[in-house]
Amino acid sequence: MTTDLKEQKQTADTASITFNGKSVSLPVVRGTEAETAIDIEKLRSSTGLITIDPGYGNTGSCKSAITFIDGEKGILRYRGYPIEELAAKSTFLEVAWLLIHGELPTKDELGGFTKDVTIHTMLHQDFGRFFDALPKDAHPMPVCAAAVGALATYYQKPESDQQAHDTIIRLIAKMPTIAAYSYKHSIGQPFIYPQNRLGYTENFLNMMFSVPCDTYEVDPVLARTVDLLLILHADHEQNCSTSTVRMVGSSMANLYASIAAGISALWGPLHGGANQQVIEMLERIAAEEGSADRFLAKAKDKNDTARLMGFGHRVYKSYDPRAAILKKACNQVIERVGVSSRLLEIAMNLEEIALKDDYFVSRKLYPNVDFYSGVIYQALGIPVNMFTVMFTLGRLPGWIAQWLEMRRDKDFRISRPRQIYVGSPKRPYVPLAARG
Ligand code: CMC
Numbered sequence: 001m002t003t004d005l006k007e008q009k010q011t012a013d014t015a016s017i018t019f020n021g022k023s024v025s026l027p028v029v030r031g032t033e034a035e036t037a038i039d040i041e042k043l044r045s046s047t048g049l050i051t052i053d054p055g056y057g058n059t060g061s062c063k064s065a066i067t068f069i070d071g072e073k074g075i076l077r078y079r080g081y082p083i084e085e086l087a088a089k090s091t092f093l094e095v096a097w098l099l100i101h102g103e104l105p106t107k108d109e110l111g112g113f114t115k116d117v118t119i120h121t122m123l124h125q126d127f128g129r130f131f132d133a134l135p136k137d138a139h140p141m142p143v144c145a146a147a148v149g150a151l152a153t154y155y156q157k158p159e160s161d162q163q164a165h166d167t168i169i170r171l172i173a174k175m176p177t178i179a180a181y182s183y184k185h186s187i188g189q190p191f192i193y194p195q196n197r198l199g200y201t202e203n204f205l206n207m208m209f210s211v212p213c214d215t216y217e218v219d220p221v222l223a224r225t226v227d228l229l230l231i232l233h234a235d236h237e238q239n240c241s242t243s244t245v246r247m248v249g250s251s252m253a254n255l256y257a258s259i260a261a262g263i264s265a266l267w268g269p270l271h272g273g274a275n276q277q278v279i280e281m282l283e284r285i286a287a288e289e290g291s292a293d294r295f296l297a298k299a300k301d302k303n304d305t306a307r308l309m310g311f312g313h314r315v316y317k318s319y320d321p322r323a324a325i326l327k328k329a330c331n332q333v334i335e336r337v338g339v340s341s342r343l344l345e346i347a348m349n350l351e352e353i354a355l356k357d358d359y360f361v362s363r364k365l366y367p368n369v370d371f372y373s374g375v376i377y378q379a380l381g382i383p384v385n386m387f388t389v390m391f392t393l394g395r396l397p398g399w400i401a402q403w404l405e406m407r408r409d410k411d412f413r414i415s416r417p418r419q420i421y422v423g424s425p426k427r428p429y430v431p432l433a434a435r436g
Contacts (some may be wrong), residue, residue: 235398
């Protein structure tokens with residue numbers, strides 16, 4: 001199946017570039033929400049010029065019909081549905097279907113999807129040996145990336161539409177099992193098998209916290225909170241890890257390999273790893289008796305590498321709508337589990353001071369999704385090194401949807417940016433003996 005994303009949204013407008021006395025007229029495209037772009041596909045062939053845009057802040061890498069963000073207004077929608085409504089009314093599996101298929105599922109579709117996911121949660125028994133080969137103190141993120149890549153060794157097949165469907169089910173079904181096993185491995189406990197009687201997030205919590213010699217009852221409120229967190233992380237258009245998934249997939253690499261690369265990209269502290277850094281920052285401030293002002297001074301100091309983690313975003317230049325939802329959920333969870341809210345208090349205090357401080361206001365730096373998610377994960381008993389893995393569980397359907405959209409685009413091409421070379425001009429080879 002292919003989709004024609006290219007022909008959609010061409011406008012009558014053009015933009016001109018004049019270079020070396022010659023003008024070229026480039027087409028202008030406009031999206032559903034009136035975002036506008038110059039289509040530079042013919043720029044190089046007609047002028048010899050390329051564009052340079054470090055960090056791609058002004059570059060649209062694709063047309064996409066999956067997620068819309070208006071960073072100035074703090075809007076996030078999946079397939080047209082506002083994140084606030086999805087967070088309040090849907091479930092993670094429903095959102096996963098929506099992202100992948102483009103429409104909310106019917107009752108039958110959701111029932112079938114849930115059943116398929118439920119019966120594919122087990123890992124091949126040989127996978128135990130994979131975990132045994134890794135050091136006990138391995139961070140769960142590279143473990144997850146390696147495990148997802150290794151799934152391709154069990155299910156190597158060219159991808160017809162039916163096989164792509166099976167791969168998608170397997171990935172969504174097995175990811176919580178891989179995540180929980182990576183945690184159990186790190187603490188030396190036996191793996192807990194998935195159970196078909198449990199829902200998606202209940203099953204994950206059970207595999208994380210159950211032990212063979214004891215009973216563990218999943219609290220439905222906490223399971224719903226995890227579901228909410230997964231919904232909020234499910235897609236975020238062309239961020240670093242999603243662009244990685246598309247980039248790797250554009251070489252015709254299979255879905256497992258592409259997702260494994262996405263997990264590696266997500267691990268970085270400026271992307272998915274920020275939630276872990278937020279908690280570490282809050283704990284440091286707590287240990288130093290609430291030195292919020294002192295920490296903010298360091299975050300503002302250009303000679304200091306400290307940043308206010310969980311603040312700022314490439315796209316949001318106002319409050320991240322996901323952070324607003326999580327801030328409310330924080331209080332509920334902390335009340336439910338009866339833990340100390342010291343870190344939440346520090347976070348709220350930091351936010352209050354930062355949002356009045358000219359440094360943060362003038363740069364439009366607001367709390368992002370990670371500012372409050374870490375506090376919730378900690379209240380849920382999720383260990384700090386698993387925070388980014390939680391992000392991975394949530395982002396998986398978004399990665400899949402974006403990968404499918406790219407591969408089904410009829411104008412699909414391998415990703416291959418250019419560069420401006422600034423190295424040495426041509427020079428003769430110097431033999432080793434003459435190099436001193
Ligand atoms: N603390 C202090 N200063 C900051 C921060 C921060 N958290 N974020 C940006 N700035 C400053 C930055 O120093 C720069 O100042 P100046 O103009 O004086 O040089 C200005 O604000 C613009 O920052 P930038 O680094 O050019 O912005 P960016 O769009 O390249 O980076 C970001 C976005 C998210 C990487 C950055 O804001 C950051 O490092 N935030 C902390 C890490 C974080 O919370 N990451 C999670 C992002 S949300 C989850 C996800 O989608 O992955």
